[in-house]
Amino acid sequence: MITLTRKNKMAALLCGIAFLNLSLFALGGEMKNADGTSTKQNKIEIKDFAFNPQTLTVKSGENVTWINRDEEPHTVVSVQKQFKKSTALDTDQEFTITAGAPGTYTYFCSVHPKMTGTIVVVKP
Amino acid sequence: MSDYISHDHEHDGIDRRGFLHCMAWAGTGLLWTISGGVLASKTLAQIAKAGEPLPATDLSFLQISDSHIGFSKEANKDVTGTFKIALDRINAMPTPPSFLIHTGDITQLSKPEEFDTFDEVLKSCKTKDVFYVPGEHDVLNDGGKLYRDRYLKRVEAKGSGWYSFNKNGVHFVGLVNVLDLQAGGLGQLGDEQLEWLEADVKDLGTSTPIVVFAHIPLWAVYPQWGWGTSDSERALGYLKRFGSVTVLNGHIHQVLQKVEGNVTFHTAMSTAFPQPAPGTAPSPGPMKVPAEKLRSMLGLTSIQYMQGKSALAVVDSNLS
Numbered sequence: 336m337i338t339l340t341r342k343n344k345m346a347a348l349l350c351g352i353a354f355l356n357l358s359l360f361a362l363g364g365e366m367k368n369a370d371g372t373s374t375k376q377n378k379i380e381i382k383d384f385a386f387n388p389q390t391l392t393v394k395s396g397e398n399v400t401w402i403n404r405d406e407e408p409h410t411v412v413s414v415q416k417q418f419k420k421s422t423a424l425d426t427d428q429e430f431t432i433t434a435g436a437p438g439t440y441t442y443f444c445s446v447h448p449k450m451t452g453t454i455v456v457v458k459p
Numbered sequence: 460m461s462d463y464i465s466h467d468h469e470h471d472g473i474d475r476r477g478f479l480h481c482m483a484w485a486g487t488g489l490l491w492t493i494s495g496g497v498l499a500s501k502t503l504a505q506i507a508k509a510g511e512p513l514p515a516t517d518l519s520f521l522q523i524s525d526s527h528i529g530f531s532k533e534a535n536k537d538v539t540g541t542f543k544i545a546l547d548r549i550n551a552m553p554t555p556p557s558f559l560i561h562t563g564d565i566t567q568l569s570k571p572e573e574f575d576t577f578d579e580v581l582k583s584c585k586t587k588d589v590f591y592v593p594g595e596h597d598v599l600n601d602g603g604k605l606y607r608d609r610y611l612k613r614v615e616a617k618g619s620g621w622y623s624f625n626k627n628g629v630h631f632v633g634l635v636n637v638l639d640l641q642a643g644g645l646g647q648l649g650d651e652q653l654e655w656l657e658a659d660v661k662d663l664g665t666s667t668p669i670v671v672f673a674h675i676p677l678w679a680v681y682p683q684w685g686w687g688t689s690d691s692e693r694a695l696g697y698l699k700r701f702g703s704v705t706v707l708n709g710h711i712h713q714v715l716q717k718v719e720g721n722v723t724f725h726t727a728m729s730t731a732f733p734q735p736a737p738g739t740a741p742s743p744g745p746m747k748v749p750a751e752k753l754r755s756m757l758g759l760t761s762i763q764y765m766q767g768k769s770a771l772a773v774v775d776s777n778l779s
Contacts, residue, residue: 352712383741384684384744394755405744410599423599441643446640449645
């Protein structure tokens with residue numbers, strides 16, 4: 336049994352804040368570049384045979400990165416062949432594309448075709 | 460108890476819902492105990508230990524599946540080791556099987572070195588004749604070219620690698636249902652393969668026993684997890700007129716079976732790692748079990764055919 340004292344309450348709070356920041360970052364936080372401009376981090380996590388978030392809205396020219404958190408290989412393949420397909424991503428491997436013209440891009444995992452996702456690209 | 464499931468459904472009064480019932484499959488000398496529609500029998504290991512030869516059958520062959528060479532995660536850090544154990548079990552059989560069929564996922568990531576390891580380890584198997592169908596893990600990046608170059612040399616494969624052959628009066632059909640999969644869909648055979656299948660079995664007499672093998676189940680085991688083949692009904696339609704059809708699949712790393720008319724569907728265990736029962740986990744990924752339990756959830760399948768008996772006997776053995 337752990338009792339929360341004033342001191343570890345603060346630690347827990349700080350941990351909580353840190354964790355919150357991390358998860359925000361993972362889901363699309365801003366990252367400062369060396370020249371002071373910022374690049375949006377568009378990450379899609381592959382976990383439990385699903386793309387998360389399943390629908391992601393990004394601006395043209397931004398990067399989108401998938402990372403596989405499963406112990407099973409997955410791929411990222413555009414249904415209409417609108418962007419290059421990934422090779423099979425093993426655990427913790429990433430795949431990045433740069434969002435092109437505005438539009439809706441659906442994709443799936445060609446190994447587990449039940450897994451589908453959508454990228455909505457809007458004007459910058 | 461290491462060997463637990465089988466069926467030889469002869470429609471001879473077996474109540475699938477639950478009577479305890481004993482019967483002997485004529486000629487095998489194995490005693491099958493049926494409980495709740497599930498047959499239990501002696502294990503290959505038990506038979507080997509007792510030095511008891513298997514009684515003569517017209518044909519016996521073995522199914523191995525889902526070796527996943529290259530996988531090294533928590534669920535089994537030594538898949539090459541457990542694959543070797545499976546081969547040891549085959550080598551220890553007093554009556555060696557005529558041949559093996561491998562129902563796919565030889566490798567984890569379709570890497571040449573993974574195929575190399577598999578081939579090297581397989582050399583220790585006394586049974587040299589092996590027939591393959593690919594799993595999705597074998598065709599990840601090249602549409603199955605490497606797989607076809609290595610494993611279809613001894614058959615007359617068509618299209619993306621399907622084929623048929625005859626052994627002892629039994630017609631075998633190896634199908635490919637892991638390529639050109641459609642977004643949102645399941646395993647798929649495709650029109651070209653289905654047309655070939657229709658023509659392939661057209662001139663066979665209805666008494667010819669048919670064995671169909673493919674990686675993904677050819678029945679809707681659990682479509683939510685992709686465990687099924689979208690156009691399998693069409694394939695089964697071409698096989699409906701036959702008196703005995705045995706469908707052998709892998710992919711789901713556990714034994715499941717279904718009987719529908721004259722068709723027996725059966726899935727084999729993996730030699731690498733178990734997967735959860737349909738719908739019992741957030742996803743069908745590798746299932747971690749205590750180390751001492753692992754080998755009881757890995758295994759292989761022995762299939763026996765005797766002329767005059769319409770159904771084939773299917774016996775699963777685990778590796779514990």
